[in-house]
Amino acid sequence: MFKFITGKPLWANILLGIGILLVLFFLFFQSLSWITRHDKTLPVPSVTGKSFEEAKKLLEGQGFEVEIQDTVYNDTAALLSVVKQFPNAETKVKMNRTVYLTINRDAAPDIDMPKLTGQSFRSAQITIQQQKLKLEDTIYAPYFARDLVLEQHYKGQPIKEGTKIPMGSGIVLVLGRGTGSELLEVPDLIGLTLNEAKTVLEANGFTTGTTQPQGADPNWFVYRQAPDHFTPNGNINRIRQGQIIDLWVQAEKPVRQMVDSAAAQP
Numbered sequence: 001m002f003k004f005i006t007g008k009p010l011w012a013n014i015l016l017g018i019g020i021l022l023v024l025f026f027l028f029f030q031s032l033s034w035i036t037r038h039d040k041t042l043p044v045p046s047v048t049g050k051s052f053e054e055a056k057k058l059l060e061g062q063g064f065e066v067e068i069q070d071t072v073y074n075d076t077a078a079l080l081s082v083v084k085q086f087p088n089a090e091t092k093v094k095m096n097r098t099v100y101l102t103i104n105r106d107a108a109p110d111i112d113m114p115k116l117t118g119q120s121f122r123s124a125q126i127t128i129q130q131q132k133l134k135l136e137d138t139i140y141a142p143y144f145a146r147d148l149v150l151e152q153h154y155k156g157q158p159i160k161e162g163t164k165i166p167m168g169s170g171i172v173l174v175l176g177r178g179t180g181s182e183l184l185e186v187p188d189l190i191g192l193t194l195n196e197a198k199t200v201l202e203a204n205g206f207t208t209g210t211t212q213p214q215g216a217d218p219n220w221f222v223y224r225q226a227p228d229h230f231t232p233n234g235n236i237n238r239i240r241q242g243q244i245i246d247l248w249v250q251a252e253k254p255v256r257q258m259v260d261s262a263a264a265q266p
Contacts, residue, residue: 136170146178
């Protein structure tokens with residue numbers, strides 16, 4: 001073998017070496033596509049909506065690698081299901097390509113309850129949507145401002161802002177009913193306890209305004225109200241539904257002043 005090589009001129013050996021290298025390069029590039037399966041592509045199957053275990057089994061069974069890219073929470077999707085995949089379904093890729101999956105969490109994460117009281121109903125709806133909560137129901141209560149959020153409830157109880165609740169929870173809003181167009185008789189509250197007066201006002205569609213003195217015992221008695229039950233000329237006073245009635249209370253039950261009904265004008 002060496003005699004064959006050494007027996008030839010140098011230029012011939014150089015040409016021979018170049019030829020051998022060219023053949024080796026040709027064989028290498030021809031085999032490269034076979035080694036890497038460059039011409040072998042497969043469509044990525046759709047696994048969105050399937051459980052992670054089911055998606056992994058399907059993808060790996062077709063020669064793909066699987067990796068979890070992210071986890072999110074979607075209350076409309078099944079827990080631990082695939083909510084997103086990359087590459088998308090039916091995309092043609094090479095075999096052994098990694099498919100990245102976004103998986104729905106196995107439980108809703110906790111978030112801080114936002115402050116909705118004092119907002120308009122529309123603003124509260126936007127906040128609820130942004131915080132990924134649900135508006136479960138609305139309840140109207142006597143108050144002069146229409147659709148103002150008076151209270152926020154969770155599971156039947158008032159809830160303070162900052163309280164941890166699961167994302168997607170249902171929230172109930174108590175809204176102001178506003179003043180109506182119908183004129184209603186102002187109830188006579190003199191002599192009632194503060195608790196009784198508030199109950200009467202709520203039952204008749206009015207709003208309890210300020211109470212003097214502030215922080216008074218709920219069992220104290222109403223001795224003054226504004227607007228009054230009677231007008232200055234003795235007629236029964238009428239105001240719109242939802243309007244505010246302020247109360248003054250004291251520890252002693254007041255002595256009622258009788259109104260001369262004969263003096264009342266029709």
